[in-house]
Amino acid sequence: MRETTLDALWTNFCKQLAEARHVLVRPGAPRDALSQAEGVRYLSRLTRAALDSLVESADPDFPRLFQMSNDTIKIGGDNPDNVYWNATIAGDRDYRICGNRGSVPYLSFGTKANRFALDGGMVSTGELEDTKMHFEADGSFEIIVSRTAQGGNWLPMSDDTSFLLVRQTFLDRAAERPASITIERLNGPVMPRPLSSDWLERQLGQAASFVKVTANAFAGWAKLFMTRPNELLPWDQDIFQKVGGDPNIHYLHGYWRLSPGEMWVIETDVPQCRFWNFVLQNWWMESADYRNIPSAWTNINKARLSADGRLVIVVSEEDPGFGNWIDTCGHAEGTALLRWISADRHPVPSCRLIGP
Amino acid sequence: MDDITSRLTRPTDPQQADASLVHVWRGFCDQLAEAGEVLLRPETPKNALDQAEGLRYLSRLTRTALNMEVDSSDPDFPRLFQLSDDAIKIGADNPDNIYQQAVVSGDRDYRIWGKRGTVPYLSIGSKANRYATDGSMASTGEIEFSSVKVDENGCFEIIASREPKPGRDWLPLAEDSSLLIIRQTFEDKKRQIPAEIYVECLSRLPAKPLLTPETITTQLNKAAAWVKGTANMFADWSEWFKQEPNRIYQQKDQSVWYRAGGDPKIWYGHFYYDLKPDEALVIEVQPPRCRMWNVQLDNWWMESLDHVHQKIWVNSSQATYEEDGRIIVVCADADPGFGNWIDLAGHRQGTGLWRWIEAESHPVPTCRVISLKR
Numbered sequence: 001m002r003e004t005t006l007d008a009l010w011t012n013f014c015k016q017l018a019e020a021r022h023v024l025v026r027p028g029a030p031r032d033a034l035s036q037a038e039g040v041r042y043l044s045r046l047t048r049a050a051l052d053s054l055v056e057s058a059d060p061d062f063p064r065l066f067q068m069s070n071d072t073i074k075i076g077g078d079n080p081d082n083v084y085w086n087a088t089i090a091g092d093r094d095y096r097i098c099g100n101r102g103s104v105p106y107l108s109f110g111t112k113a114n115r116f117a118l119d120g121g122m123v124s125t126g127e128l129e130d131t132k133m134h135f136e137a138d139g140s141f142e143i144i145v146s147r148t149a150q151g152g153n154w155l156p157m158s159d160d161t162s163f164l165l166v167r168q169t170f171l172d173r174a175a176e177r178p179a180s181i182t183i184e185r186l187n188g189p190v191m192p193r194p195l196s197s198d199w200l201e202r203q204l205g206q207a208a209s210f211v212k213v214t215a216n217a218f219a220g221w222a223k224l225f226m227t228r229p230n231e232l233l234p235w236d237q238d239i240f241q242k243v244g245g246d247p248n249i250h251y252l253h254g255y256w257r258l259s260p261g262e263m264w265v266i267e268t269d270v271p272q273c274r275f276w277n278f279v280l281q282n283w284w285m286e287s288a289d290y291r292n293i294p295s296a297w298t299n300i301n302k303a304r305l306s307a308d309g310r311l312v313i314v315v316s317e318e319d320p321g322f323g324n325w326i327d328t329c330g331h332a333e334g335t336a337l338l339r340w341i342s343a344d345r346h347p348v349p350s351c352r353l354i355g356p
Numbered sequence: 357m358d359d360i361t362s363r364l365t366r367p368t369d370p371q372q373a374d375a376s377l378v379h380v381w382r383g384f385c386d387q388l389a390e391a392g393e394v395l396l397r398p399e400t401p402k403n404a405l406d407q408a409e410g411l412r413y414l415s416r417l418t419r420t421a422l423n424m425e426v427d428s429s430d431p432d433f434p435r436l437f438q439l440s441d442d443a444i445k446i447g448a449d450n451p452d453n454i455y456q457q458a459v460v461s462g463d464r465d466y467r468i469w470g471k472r473g474t475v476p477y478l479s480i481g482s483k484a485n486r487y488a489t490d491g492s493m494a495s496t497g498e499i500e501f502s503s504v505k506v507d508e509n510g511c512f513e514i515i516a517s518r519e520p521k522p523g524r525d526w527l528p529l530a531e532d533s534s535l536l537i538i539r540q541t542f543e544d545k546k547r548q549i550p551a552e553i554y555v556e557c558l559s560r561l562p563a564k565p566l567l568t569p570e571t572i573t574t575q576l577n578k579a580a581a582w583v584k585g586t587a588n589m590f591a592d593w594s595e596w597f598k599q600e601p602n603r604i605y606q607q608k609d610q611s612v613w614y615r616a617g618g619d620p621k622i623w624y625g626h627f628y629y630d631l632k633p634d635e636a637l638v639i640e641v642q643p644p645r646c647r648m649w650n651v652q653l654d655n656w657w658m659e660s661l662d663h664v665h666q667k668i669w670v671n672s673s674q675a676t677y678e679e680d681g682r683i684i685v686v687c688a689d690a691d692p693g694f695g696n697w698i699d700l701a702g703h704r705q706g707t708g709l710w711r712w713i714e715a716e717s718h719p720v721p722t723c724r725v726i727s728l729k730r
Binding site for chain 1: 410418422428702
């Protein structure tokens with residue numbers, strides 16, 4: 001047997017991974033110790049997500065559910081009220097998803113095609129929501145994922161579909177039970193191919209590249225939002241949809257910056273909607289540590305509205321004693337995101353600073 | 357205090373606008389690259405499959421080390437994580453198990469609560485984690501669920517602390533305890549419901565301290581050191597087993613496996629297989645009375661082979677027994693038509709592990725190599 005050693009591939013991967021460091025000193029990136037430390041941690045989190053996705057979960061013949069983001073992997077304005085599951089699939093195959101509904105208020109399935117090479121976008125190729133699905137009395141369900149229409153629960157794909165996204169939105173995570181989900185390919189090969197070094201070299205290269213490209217893409221967004229500080233604006237919704245945004249969601253992104261003792265006050269009407277939330281993020285567009293910090297974000301379930309039905313959010317170091325307080329979590333600047341979900345209109349909040 | 361010391365030690369000053377941690381990420385990647393040397397050790401197999409799996413193994417160790425050291429290492433805000441799972445395999449991880457870990461500290465008290473589920477074996481151990489320093493993980497306390505009160509809703513509550521808690525279900529901690537390990541052992545993962553478990557620190561701080569440059573630097577150093585240390589430690593083990601190929605390794609005392617974090621209720625029979633094409637390893641034994649047994653095949657890196665898609669292990673509930681009660685296990689490329697086949701999954705050499713769990717005696721299974729050439 002031919003002798004081979006692959007240590008050089010590991011060295012190369014580590015070298016490529018190191019390239020991502022330059023995002024930390026991009027023009028506009030905050031240079032305070034906290035933002036820099038969180039930036040380094042963010043690179044470590046992107047590394048985990050990239051390796052899990054591209055090395056362990058990349059074979060559409062043996063789809064594996066994984067989490068691209070979770071409580072400690074935060075990417076591009078991740079939603080603290082959501083649990084996401086992803087799987088790599090392919091449009092020319094058929095799949096079966098089985099599971100149980102649980103008690104989560106919102107459950108939906110989407111298939112996506114990566115058309116970045118064609119028109120710079122990630123497009124939806126099929127959507128299926130809980131309200132359109134059939135469940136058994138015990139909450140169990142089955143979905144067929146395919147290009148051709150099926151009876152029963154059907155999630156469409158197109159020829160170039162490349163991944164599955166499962167979204168669950170919670171009102172109160174501690175009280176609600178998430179759905180359980182499994183996926184399998186139908187009529188596929190029985191066993192995975194043995195691991196090949198060529199394939200692995202390519203996947204490791206893609207993983208290192210993912211870390212660099214993703215970090216820079218969202219740094220670019222933050223830079224854009226910095227042109228209108230301390231506002232929440234619709235910008236061009238196409239930007240957010242093209243990277244896989246949920247078509248039911250209207251996104252209001254912003255950049256904030258406060259002097260010591262200053263408060264950012266956000267006021268708005270609340271439209272008729274299925275859900276809304278407001279999340280304060282660091283400059284890297286990571287949500288704050290919502291598992292341990294209750295005032296890191298607010299939503300339709302947690303917030304209190306004023307007597308006239310308006311929503312007042314106050315972003316500050318300490319609880320100001322009015323409105324819904326959002327903790328800056330030690331930051332002097334960062335990004336923020338307000339989502340209107342399945343809303344009948346999309347009001348733009350009025351924002352102002354109150355001095356110390 | 358000079359300028360640099362004061363910047364590194366005082367709380368973050370948001371107005372300070374001159375920091376750059378570019379060198380920290382660079383340093384981590386450089387240190388991580390050193391772990392690649394394990395692929396070049398003289399005894400390491402140099403065939404394409406074992407090398408490719410070794411490379412993937414380094415990426416898995418990287419993932420789990422970062423998850424543990426960076427995002428799960430604050431004992432005031434414990435976070436349950438899986439050090440190993442279906443795609444992170446370490447030190448002959450058990451295909452019948454789900455493992456969860458949490459970083460804790462011996463000078464704090466913790467509440468562990470949740471729902472029992474129907475998993476037949478559930479235990480929690482507290483450990484002093486010295487993997488990064490001398491490669492050992494000493495047991496500092498154990499609690500098994502046959503002795504834990506479970507209420508009519510299936511709920512339980514355990515206190516983990518150094519001081520005994522009379523009248524409560526209690527998991528002892530020692531001064532240097534640093535890790536909880538929750539082990540769930542299934543006869544059939546598809547049928548049995550796992551326990552649902554939560555952990556909180558009872559003496560927690562009011563707020564999580566802000567991340568500092570020193571903290572993230574230390575965490576990344578530890579993560580890179582852990583990848584290198586862990587990969588080399590189990591490569592040492594494979595080299596031991598390789599000295600006596602195709603039989604259960606008996607040159608070391610069971611205490612060696614316990615010091616590395618093994619469960620004291622389990623007898624571990626590690627082995628190394630080295631087979632020519634068409635050869636199979638046949639393992640035979642008369643089982644003792646025990647709660648459970650299993651046997652699994654691992655690669656050179658001591659990763660359990662792919663048990664999601666391939667039949668690379670067998671346990672006491674799944675096995676077919678001979679008329680006289682003996683167990684015959686055949687490690688082969690294809691089903692030989694007798695005994696219990698477990699799949700080499702393309703490997704010609706690697707490691708494996710036989711476990712007797714809570715057994716009244718520990719017979720050493722006998723091994724022989726046979727040819728299956730037609």
